[in-house]
Amino acid sequence: MDGRLQERWDAVIFDFDGVLCDSNDLKGETFATLYAHEGPEVQDAIRAYHRDNGGMPRREKLARFERDILGRAVDEERLDRMVAGFAAAVEEAVIACAEIPGATDFLATHAGRPALFIISATPHEEMLRIAERRGMTDRFVSVHGSPPSKAETAAMLIARHGLRPDRVAFVGDAVQDYAAATALNLHFVGVRDADGRHPFPDGTLTIADLRELPTALARL
Incomplete structure:
Protein backbone atom coordinates (compact mmCIF):
# COMPACT_ATOMS: atom_id res chain seq x y z
CA MET A 1 0.00 0.00 0.00
CA ASP A 2 2.73 2.49 0.94
CA GLY A 3 4.56 2.07 -2.35
CA ARG A 4 1.36 2.45 -4.35
CA LEU A 5 0.51 5.69 -2.57
CA GLN A 6 3.97 7.06 -3.28
CA GLU A 7 3.62 6.17 -6.94
CA ARG A 8 0.11 7.63 -7.25
CA TRP A 9 0.40 10.88 -5.28
CA ASP A 10 2.81 13.80 -5.37
CA ALA A 11 1.14 15.58 -2.44
CA VAL A 12 -1.63 15.35 0.13
CA ILE A 13 -3.06 18.55 1.61
CA PHE A 14 -4.79 18.37 4.99
CA ASP A 15 -7.18 20.69 6.72
CA PHE A 16 -6.47 20.70 10.45
CA ASP A 17 -9.56 20.96 12.69
CA GLY A 18 -11.72 17.88 12.33
CA VAL A 19 -9.19 16.20 10.02
CA LEU A 20 -5.94 15.90 11.98
CA CYS A 21 -7.18 17.22 15.34
CA ASP A 22 -10.55 16.48 16.97
CA SER A 23 -11.10 20.15 17.78
CA CYS A 97 -6.80 18.14 22.03
CA ALA A 98 -7.05 14.50 20.92
CA GLU A 99 -6.08 13.63 17.38
CA ILE A 100 -8.42 12.23 14.78
CA PRO A 101 -7.78 8.47 14.94
CA GLY A 102 -5.08 7.38 12.52
CA ALA A 103 -3.47 10.80 12.14
CA THR A 104 -0.18 10.02 13.88
CA ASP A 105 0.21 6.68 12.12
CA PHE A 106 -0.50 8.12 8.67
CA LEU A 107 1.90 11.03 9.14
CA ALA A 108 4.65 8.80 10.53
CA THR A 109 4.31 6.37 7.63
CA HIS A 110 4.01 8.86 4.79
CA ALA A 111 5.91 12.01 5.83
CA GLY A 112 8.19 13.02 2.97
CA ARG A 113 6.61 10.98 0.20
CA PRO A 114 4.11 12.02 -0.88
CA ALA A 115 4.70 15.61 0.22
CA LEU A 116 2.31 16.58 3.03
CA PHE A 117 0.90 20.06 3.74
CA ILE A 118 -1.53 21.67 6.18
CA ILE A 119 -3.89 24.42 5.00
CA SER A 120 -6.15 25.70 7.78
CA ALA A 121 -8.53 28.59 8.39
CA THR A 122 -6.79 29.13 11.75
CA PRO A 123 -4.71 32.35 11.75
CA HIS A 124 -1.31 31.56 10.26
CA GLU A 125 0.99 32.29 13.20
CA GLU A 126 -1.34 30.48 15.60
CA MET A 127 -1.44 27.47 13.28
CA LEU A 128 2.36 27.37 13.19
CA ARG A 129 2.52 27.43 17.00
CA ILE A 130 -0.07 24.68 17.33
CA ALA A 131 1.69 22.41 14.85
CA GLU A 132 5.02 22.99 16.60
CA ARG A 133 3.62 22.37 20.09
CA ARG A 134 1.88 19.20 18.91
CA GLY A 135 5.16 17.92 17.47
CA MET A 136 3.80 17.83 13.92
CA THR A 137 5.89 20.38 12.06
CA ASP A 138 8.56 17.99 10.81
CA ARG A 139 5.92 15.76 9.20
CA PHE A 140 4.96 18.47 6.71
CA VAL A 141 6.71 20.30 3.91
CA SER A 142 4.92 23.42 5.16
CA VAL A 143 2.05 24.51 7.40
CA HIS A 144 -0.32 27.33 6.43
CA GLY A 145 -3.10 29.26 8.14
CA SER A 146 -5.22 32.17 6.99
CA PRO A 147 -5.22 34.51 5.27
CA PRO A 148 -5.14 33.94 2.32
CA SER A 149 -7.98 31.58 1.43
CA LYS A 150 -7.47 27.84 1.24
CA ALA A 151 -7.81 27.86 -2.54
CA GLU A 152 -5.23 30.64 -2.86
CA THR A 153 -2.77 28.83 -0.60
CA ALA A 154 -3.26 25.53 -2.42
CA ALA A 155 -2.72 27.24 -5.78
CA MET A 156 0.48 28.81 -4.46
CA LEU A 157 1.79 25.43 -3.27
CA ILE A 158 1.00 23.76 -6.58
CA ALA A 159 2.89 26.48 -8.45
CA ARG A 160 5.80 26.65 -5.99
CA HIS A 161 6.41 22.90 -5.94
CA GLY A 162 5.52 22.15 -9.56
CA LEU A 163 2.72 19.77 -8.56
CA ARG A 164 0.28 18.23 -11.01
CA PRO A 165 -3.30 18.76 -9.81
CA ASP A 166 -4.28 15.22 -10.81
CA ARG A 167 -1.59 13.92 -8.42
CA VAL A 168 -2.69 16.04 -5.42
CA ALA A 169 -5.38 15.06 -2.90
CA PHE A 170 -7.08 17.44 -0.47
CA VAL A 171 -8.40 15.88 2.76
CA GLY A 172 -10.98 18.04 4.52
CA ASP A 173 -14.20 18.11 6.51
CA ALA A 174 -15.74 21.39 5.36
CA VAL A 175 -17.44 22.85 2.30
CA GLN A 176 -14.57 25.33 1.98
CA ASP A 177 -12.12 22.42 1.67
CA TYR A 178 -14.23 20.79 -1.03
CA ALA A 179 -14.59 24.12 -2.85
CA ALA A 180 -10.83 24.70 -2.83
CA ALA A 181 -10.16 21.23 -4.20
CA THR A 182 -12.84 21.59 -6.88
CA ALA A 183 -11.61 25.02 -7.97
CA LEU A 184 -8.12 23.63 -8.57
CA ASN A 185 -9.15 20.24 -10.00
CA LEU A 186 -7.65 18.36 -7.06
CA HIS A 187 -8.91 15.03 -5.82
CA PHE A 188 -10.88 15.23 -2.58
CA VAL A 189 -11.45 12.96 0.41
CA GLY A 190 -14.03 14.12 2.95
CA VAL A 191 -13.86 13.32 6.65
CA ARG A 192 -17.21 12.66 8.32
CA ASP A 193 -17.98 13.91 11.82
CA ALA A 194 -18.51 11.66 14.85
CA ASP A 195 -22.18 11.25 13.93
CA GLY A 196 -21.33 10.22 10.37
CA ARG A 197 -22.45 13.51 8.83
CA HIS A 198 -20.72 15.49 6.11
CA PRO A 199 -21.62 18.56 4.00
CA PHE A 200 -20.46 17.26 0.61
CA PRO A 201 -22.42 16.38 -2.53
CA ASP A 202 -23.73 12.86 -2.95
CA GLY A 203 -21.07 10.56 -4.32
CA THR A 204 -18.15 12.31 -2.59
CA LEU A 205 -15.62 9.84 -1.24
CA THR A 206 -15.68 10.16 2.56
CA ILE A 207 -13.99 8.42 5.49
CA ALA A 208 -14.73 8.13 9.20
CA ASP A 209 -11.16 8.98 10.22
CA LEU A 210 -7.58 8.79 8.97
CA ARG A 211 -7.29 5.06 9.59
CA GLU A 212 -9.30 4.76 6.37
CA LEU A 213 -7.27 7.30 4.40
CA PRO A 214 -4.72 4.94 2.77
CA THR A 215 -7.53 2.82 1.36
CA ALA A 216 -9.44 5.91 0.18
CA LEU A 217 -6.37 7.32 -1.58
CA ALA A 218 -5.75 3.98 -3.24
CA ARG A 219 -9.28 4.11 -4.69
CA LEU A 220 -8.85 7.48 -6.40
Whole structure:
Protein backbone atom coordinates (compact mmCIF):
# COMPACT_ATOMS: atom_id res chain seq x y z
CA MET A 1 0.00 0.00 0.00
CA ASP A 2 2.73 2.49 0.94
CA GLY A 3 4.56 2.07 -2.35
CA ARG A 4 1.36 2.45 -4.35
CA LEU A 5 0.51 5.69 -2.57
CA GLN A 6 3.97 7.06 -3.28
CA GLU A 7 3.62 6.17 -6.94
CA ARG A 8 0.11 7.63 -7.25
CA TRP A 9 0.40 10.88 -5.28
CA ASP A 10 2.81 13.80 -5.37
CA ALA A 11 1.14 15.58 -2.44
CA VAL A 12 -1.63 15.35 0.13
CA ILE A 13 -3.06 18.55 1.61
CA PHE A 14 -4.79 18.37 4.99
CA ASP A 15 -7.18 20.69 6.72
CA PHE A 16 -6.47 20.70 10.45
CA ASP A 17 -9.56 20.96 12.69
CA GLY A 18 -11.72 17.88 12.33
CA VAL A 19 -9.19 16.20 10.02
CA LEU A 20 -5.94 15.90 11.98
CA CYS A 21 -7.18 17.22 15.34
CA ASP A 22 -10.55 16.48 16.97
CA SER A 23 -11.10 20.15 17.78
CA ASN A 24 -14.29 21.17 15.97
CA ASP A 25 -16.62 20.72 18.95
CA LEU A 26 -14.11 22.44 21.23
CA LYS A 27 -14.11 25.50 18.98
CA GLY A 28 -17.89 25.40 18.67
CA GLU A 29 -18.24 25.49 22.45
CA THR A 30 -15.76 28.36 22.65
CA PHE A 31 -17.81 30.37 20.15
CA ALA A 32 -20.96 29.58 22.14
CA THR A 33 -19.32 30.72 25.38
CA LEU A 34 -18.65 34.13 23.85
CA TYR A 35 -22.43 34.49 23.50
CA ALA A 36 -23.46 33.08 26.90
CA HIS A 37 -25.13 36.40 27.78
CA GLU A 38 -27.42 36.07 24.74
CA GLY A 39 -29.12 32.93 26.08
CA PRO A 40 -29.26 29.23 25.18
CA GLU A 41 -31.24 29.60 21.94
CA VAL A 42 -28.61 31.90 20.48
CA GLN A 43 -25.85 29.59 21.71
CA ASP A 44 -27.51 26.61 20.02
CA ALA A 45 -27.73 28.61 16.79
CA ILE A 46 -24.04 29.50 17.11
CA ARG A 47 -23.09 25.84 17.57
CA ALA A 48 -25.18 24.79 14.57
CA TYR A 49 -23.73 27.52 12.35
CA HIS A 50 -20.20 26.56 13.37
CA ARG A 51 -20.90 22.88 12.68
CA ASP A 52 -22.34 23.62 9.24
CA ASN A 53 -19.66 26.13 8.20
CA GLY A 54 -16.32 24.59 9.03
CA GLY A 55 -13.21 25.94 7.36
CA MET A 56 -14.28 29.58 7.67
CA PRO A 57 -11.87 32.08 9.28
CA ARG A 58 -13.02 32.97 12.78
CA ARG A 59 -13.37 36.70 12.17
CA GLU A 60 -15.67 36.07 9.21
CA LYS A 61 -17.63 33.53 11.24
CA LEU A 62 -18.07 35.92 14.17
CA ALA A 63 -19.21 38.65 11.79
CA ARG A 64 -21.81 36.28 10.40
CA PHE A 65 -23.00 35.39 13.90
CA GLU A 66 -23.53 39.08 14.56
CA ARG A 67 -25.24 39.82 11.27
CA ASP A 68 -27.12 36.62 10.41
CA ILE A 69 -28.04 35.20 13.82
CA LEU A 70 -28.31 38.30 15.99
CA GLY A 71 -29.41 40.66 13.22
CA ARG A 72 -27.18 43.54 14.20
CA ALA A 73 -24.56 45.62 12.46
CA VAL A 74 -21.00 44.40 12.78
CA ASP A 75 -19.01 46.56 15.20
CA GLU A 76 -15.36 46.17 14.18
CA GLU A 77 -13.98 47.06 17.62
CA ARG A 78 -16.28 44.53 19.28
CA LEU A 79 -15.24 42.00 16.66
CA ASP A 80 -11.57 42.65 17.48
CA ARG A 81 -12.25 41.93 21.15
CA MET A 82 -14.16 38.75 20.37
CA VAL A 83 -11.46 37.44 18.03
CA ALA A 84 -8.84 38.08 20.73
CA GLY A 85 -11.00 36.42 23.37
CA PHE A 86 -11.56 33.38 21.18
CA ALA A 87 -7.84 33.02 20.43
CA ALA A 88 -6.89 33.31 24.11
CA ALA A 89 -9.42 30.65 25.08
CA VAL A 90 -8.81 28.14 22.34
CA GLU A 91 -5.11 27.84 21.47
CA GLU A 92 -3.90 25.85 24.49
CA ALA A 93 -6.99 23.66 24.34
CA VAL A 94 -6.32 22.78 20.69
CA ILE A 95 -2.69 21.99 21.48
CA ALA A 96 -3.89 19.48 24.09
CA CYS A 97 -6.80 18.14 22.03
CA ALA A 98 -7.05 14.50 20.92
CA GLU A 99 -6.08 13.63 17.38
CA ILE A 100 -8.42 12.23 14.78
CA PRO A 101 -7.78 8.47 14.94
CA GLY A 102 -5.08 7.38 12.52
CA ALA A 103 -3.47 10.80 12.14
CA THR A 104 -0.18 10.02 13.88
CA ASP A 105 0.21 6.68 12.12
CA PHE A 106 -0.50 8.12 8.67
CA LEU A 107 1.90 11.03 9.14
CA ALA A 108 4.65 8.80 10.53
CA THR A 109 4.31 6.37 7.63
CA HIS A 110 4.01 8.86 4.79
CA ALA A 111 5.91 12.01 5.83
CA GLY A 112 8.19 13.02 2.97
CA ARG A 113 6.61 10.98 0.20
CA PRO A 114 4.11 12.02 -0.88
CA ALA A 115 4.70 15.61 0.22
CA LEU A 116 2.31 16.58 3.03
CA PHE A 117 0.90 20.06 3.74
CA ILE A 118 -1.53 21.67 6.18
CA ILE A 119 -3.89 24.42 5.00
CA SER A 120 -6.15 25.70 7.78
CA ALA A 121 -8.53 28.59 8.39
CA THR A 122 -6.79 29.13 11.75
CA PRO A 123 -4.71 32.35 11.75
CA HIS A 124 -1.31 31.56 10.26
CA GLU A 125 0.99 32.29 13.20
CA GLU A 126 -1.34 30.48 15.60
CA MET A 127 -1.44 27.47 13.28
CA LEU A 128 2.36 27.37 13.19
CA ARG A 129 2.52 27.43 17.00
CA ILE A 130 -0.07 24.68 17.33
CA ALA A 131 1.69 22.41 14.85
CA GLU A 132 5.02 22.99 16.60
CA ARG A 133 3.62 22.37 20.09
CA ARG A 134 1.88 19.20 18.91
CA GLY A 135 5.16 17.92 17.47
CA MET A 136 3.80 17.83 13.92
CA THR A 137 5.89 20.38 12.06
CA ASP A 138 8.56 17.99 10.81
CA ARG A 139 5.92 15.76 9.20
CA PHE A 140 4.96 18.47 6.71
CA VAL A 141 6.71 20.30 3.91
CA SER A 142 4.92 23.42 5.16
CA VAL A 143 2.05 24.51 7.40
CA HIS A 144 -0.32 27.33 6.43
CA GLY A 145 -3.10 29.26 8.14
CA SER A 146 -5.22 32.17 6.99
CA PRO A 147 -5.22 34.51 5.27
CA PRO A 148 -5.14 33.94 2.32
CA SER A 149 -7.98 31.58 1.43
CA LYS A 150 -7.47 27.84 1.24
CA ALA A 151 -7.81 27.86 -2.54
CA GLU A 152 -5.23 30.64 -2.86
CA THR A 153 -2.77 28.83 -0.60
CA ALA A 154 -3.26 25.53 -2.42
CA ALA A 155 -2.72 27.24 -5.78
CA MET A 156 0.48 28.81 -4.46
CA LEU A 157 1.79 25.43 -3.27
CA ILE A 158 1.00 23.76 -6.58
CA ALA A 159 2.89 26.48 -8.45
CA ARG A 160 5.80 26.65 -5.99
CA HIS A 161 6.41 22.90 -5.94
CA GLY A 162 5.52 22.15 -9.56
CA LEU A 163 2.72 19.77 -8.56
CA ARG A 164 0.28 18.23 -11.01
CA PRO A 165 -3.30 18.76 -9.81
CA ASP A 166 -4.28 15.22 -10.81
CA ARG A 167 -1.59 13.92 -8.42
CA VAL A 168 -2.69 16.04 -5.42
CA ALA A 169 -5.38 15.06 -2.90
CA PHE A 170 -7.08 17.44 -0.47
CA VAL A 171 -8.40 15.88 2.76
CA GLY A 172 -10.98 18.04 4.52
CA ASP A 173 -14.20 18.11 6.51
CA ALA A 174 -15.74 21.39 5.36
CA VAL A 175 -17.44 22.85 2.30
CA GLN A 176 -14.57 25.33 1.98
CA ASP A 177 -12.12 22.42 1.67
CA TYR A 178 -14.23 20.79 -1.03
CA ALA A 179 -14.59 24.12 -2.85
CA ALA A 180 -10.83 24.70 -2.83
CA ALA A 181 -10.16 21.23 -4.20
CA THR A 182 -12.84 21.59 -6.88
CA ALA A 183 -11.61 25.02 -7.97
CA LEU A 184 -8.12 23.63 -8.57
CA ASN A 185 -9.15 20.24 -10.00
CA LEU A 186 -7.65 18.36 -7.06
CA HIS A 187 -8.91 15.03 -5.82
CA PHE A 188 -10.88 15.23 -2.58
CA VAL A 189 -11.45 12.96 0.41
CA GLY A 190 -14.03 14.12 2.95
CA VAL A 191 -13.86 13.32 6.65
CA ARG A 192 -17.21 12.66 8.32
CA ASP A 193 -17.98 13.91 11.82
CA ALA A 194 -18.51 11.66 14.85
CA ASP A 195 -22.18 11.25 13.93
CA GLY A 196 -21.33 10.22 10.37
CA ARG A 197 -22.45 13.51 8.83
CA HIS A 198 -20.72 15.49 6.11
CA PRO A 199 -21.62 18.56 4.00
CA PHE A 200 -20.46 17.26 0.61
CA PRO A 201 -22.42 16.38 -2.53
CA ASP A 202 -23.73 12.86 -2.95
CA GLY A 203 -21.07 10.56 -4.32
CA THR A 204 -18.15 12.31 -2.59
CA LEU A 205 -15.62 9.84 -1.24
CA THR A 206 -15.68 10.16 2.56
CA ILE A 207 -13.99 8.42 5.49
CA ALA A 208 -14.73 8.13 9.20
CA ASP A 209 -11.16 8.98 10.22
CA LEU A 210 -7.58 8.79 8.97
CA ARG A 211 -7.29 5.06 9.59
CA GLU A 212 -9.30 4.76 6.37
CA LEU A 213 -7.27 7.30 4.40
CA PRO A 214 -4.72 4.94 2.77
CA THR A 215 -7.53 2.82 1.36
CA ALA A 216 -9.44 5.91 0.18
CA LEU A 217 -6.37 7.32 -1.58
CA ALA A 218 -5.75 3.98 -3.24
CA ARG A 219 -9.28 4.11 -4.69
CA LEU A 220 -8.85 7.48 -6.40
